[in-house]
Amino acid sequence: MTPIYFSDCLTAQLEFLGKTQDHGTLLVADEDDVIVAAAENAGDWLGPNAKEMLGRPWMALFPQIHPPSSLSSFEAIGLSGIHLHPVHINNRSLIMVRHRTGDHVVVEFEAESETNAFGRDRGAILAACLSQMGRTDSEQAAAECLMRFIAMVTGFDRVMLVQFLPNWHGKVIAETLKPGISGYLNHHFPANDIPENARRLYTRKLQRLIADAHAETIHILSTRPEPVDLTYAELRAVHPVHIQYMKNMNVITSFSVSIVIGDALWGLIPCHNLKSKHLSFADRQLCEHLSRIAGLHMSGLAQLRHAKERHTHLLMRRQLRQDIQTNGANGPTFQRQLQQIRETFVADGTWMRYQERDFFDGAVPNTHTRTTLLNWLATQTPEPVIARHELDDELKENEELRKTASGLLRIELNRNEFLILMRKEQSAQMEWAGVPQETANPNDPKAGLTPRTSFETWRQLVQGISAPWSASELESALRLRTSLNEVFEFLELEQQSLTDALTGLGNRNQLNRTLSGVITQYEQTGGRMAAVMIDLDDFKPVNDQYGHSIGDEVLIKLAQRMKALLRETDVLVRLGGDEFAIVLTRVRAVGDPERLADRLLNSISEPVLLDNGEQVTLTASVGAAIYPEHAQTATELLHHADLAMYAVKRKNRCGFELYDPTASYTASRNTPETPH
Incomplete structure (x- = not known):
């Protein structure tokens, strides 16, 4: 929870503070080009004092300034949408900039400066940045490239690249320093150093100059009750907390450039100078252009990275689906x-x-x-x-x-x-630029400024992250x-189609699938398997005497007994009524089916204790055939096992017979379905 002594800076609408910095002046005109607001220092820069300007038409005040017809009759030009005009007013050469905000036009004036981009041609810097930026292959590399060019343009003492982490802590991931200037590489800054209301402005206005931390701010006079929206104003003053923040860092002039990917704030390039330093509007605009170019390039890199990641995940999901459906x-x-x-x-x-x-x-x-x-x-x-x-x-x-x-x-x-x-x-030692806000002392006179009172390295063991x-x-x-x-x-759904509803065993579909699968495998690798057919003897009298519910109970219990005798790889199915079948997926010797049949017959012949206390005793007839000795296909294998089983039925029942290719069998009562 945010301490109350820090709440104003966190919640203030920073774009409506109604103040400007003193290194220029500001006017606001309505749709009819009438001045509706003016900074109190307008007279120092433009001649008539601010109060005299209010309510007067723009052309009456500045007939020598052309845009031709009106302030608002312009289209956005360039990357920033801000117009830059050199003008001569009150015997001074000034730079005039203007931009729309709702139904108003904000007009700002600063002193003209011949200084350009640290003594270099701005066009050459822009071209060099484009060239080097194009060779970067990650968002961080592109951001570091941008930081180096911002440092070149500004010539400030300390230029840092701060990346915002998921919790909005900022981490300094790169920096350039003048000799003798301390740095903050790998240090973290708490999220409230740049709270949400400030981050919102950084996302919309990509560069921001605070010319002098010791200068007085200028009030804006207005004829309207509603405050002027200074979101995109060059001269907008900042919250007093931020000014004190700069003083605590011994920073006099601060310039920041936002890095925005899409509409998300990726990071920030704060530039600090320990003495007052002028940065012309043209140089600030150049930095903004460089940032927009970097944002576009980083956006492309991020989209490419996301596309590669999505493709990797897509292949994983396809393989997963195929593996589970197949196996x-x-x-x-x-x-x-x-x-x-x-x-x-x-x-x-x-x-x-x-x-x-x-x-x-x-x-x-x-x-x-x-x-x-x-x-x-x-x-x-x-x-x-x-x-x-x-x-x-x-x-x-x-x-x-x-x-x-x-x-x-x-x-x-x-x-x-x-x-x-x-x-x-x-687990790691995290380096903070000062003590994080949880330990701030509310009695400290500087606590209203920041969650800490110094920027010296404070190390914290971070766990659980x-x-x-x-x-x-x-x-x-x-x-x-x-x-x-x-x-x-x-x-x-597939399992339901393969399952006998009464016993939970497989059904004839499962039998056909298993036989076909094993035979297909053994055609390639070699191997033996067997089909075993089981028919309970004299089961109909159980239903006639006790009813079908008791008959079902007997079938379920006998199915459980038979399944307990099988290996995990073998498959027991109920074909319907009192008929069952087993697929022995591995047969090592011809006698394996007979040995299993002996165990089955002994288990089946043990009395079945019913829930009503009565007992039922049954026997079974069992026949088997072996692949590949007795059949080459699943259909033949089932048919031959069925012939052997019915041979037992016609004899004395309660026994086993292995299919004999030389024997003469009478056709069985049922012909198994062809496997699919």
Whole structure:
């Protein structure tokens, strides 16, 4: 919470303070070119005093100045939209600039200066900057190039490049210094040094000169009750807090250039001079032009970088979808894809919960700490994606969480499923230009100026902070959420089409798919597999005696018994009624199906205890055929296993037979469907 003694500077409408600096003067005209406001020092610069000018037409006051018909009859020209005119008034050579603001035209006058761009041709500087800027390949490199040219144009003692971090702290990432001038490289400045109201103006007005911290400000006289909007005025005075701020830094003249990408303030180039220094309007305009060029180039670089990142994430999502749809939502698939997701998002760990199972890759917290994390997430506002690069204070006390998940990106999936990406703590000593605001003393007479009273280096151990998530990563997180939900929904619908509704086993579709898949694989690699057909003997009397609900109960319990006898890779399906089939995906010896059949027959023949306390005892007939000895296709394999099973039925039942190619079989009752 902002201390009350600092609130005025944070909340003031800085563009409506109603004051100007004294290195020039200012007039405001309405749509009829009548002067409706004037700085009190207008008479010193223009002849008639300010009060005499109010209410008088522009042409009556300055007939010698041409724009031809009226002040407001001009179109915006150039990058800045500001007109620059040399004029001669009151025996002085002045530079006049004008710009629109709503229904008014603001006209400013400064002394003409022959000094141009630190003694160099401005056109040559602009061309050189364009050339060097074009060779930069990152936003920071372009910003540093801009800073060097701003330093060349201004010739100030200290020129810094400040980049705004996600929490609006500013970090000095580059600087140029005159001999004997101290610097602030790698130092952080608290966010309130340039509060939101000031940042808003820096985004709209790209360069700003404070000519002399010790000069008196000039009031604006006006015939209108509403204040004049000085957002784009060259002479607009700043808040007294900022003046005191400069004095505390021993800075007399300050000039700043904004770096804006799109409509976002990327950073700032503050220029400080320890003595009063004039910077002509033309040089300031040149710096603004350079900044706009840099902003356009940086915008292009950012778009290119984002495009590359988006393409990388797109390829990851396509591979993920294809892998899961081809190989299923299982441990090996998730292990591959979680690693790919982690690497694409430059995360240190991933944790996914799917169908009440947890899957991990990389460095993740222990079980207790994961529970702590989930409890905290449950208190947050429900959102599809929750991104944090700094832990809340109460979580920073958890060392395990701090080290493994100082940064987290939680992607909500369907129901109680989620994907969490984690980044490790980047513990470091942060250097501040003075003590941050939390430790400011409200009794200090300078505390109203700034959250601290000096700019000497103050070091702070920063914990519980990670690298922030980029805009591209947040965008990709939303797209990844959509992809995962779509593929999981597809798998769920597909699973329903492959599942027997009563027992939860696979159905005939699952049998055909499994057989076709294994045979296709073994055609390439070689191998044996077997189809085993199972038909319960005399099951109809169970339904007749006890009813279909009891019959269903018996089928479910026998299905569970049979499944318990199989390996994880084998597949048990219910074909319908009292018929089942098993795919033995690996057969090492011809006797493997018979050994399984013995276990199946023993298990099935054990009495089934019903929920009503009664018992049911059944037997089964089992037949099997082996690929490739007994068949070359899935259709043949099922047919031959079915023939063997019905051979048992026609004999004594409750037994097993392996298909014999030399035997003479009577056609089975059912012909299996052809696999797709």
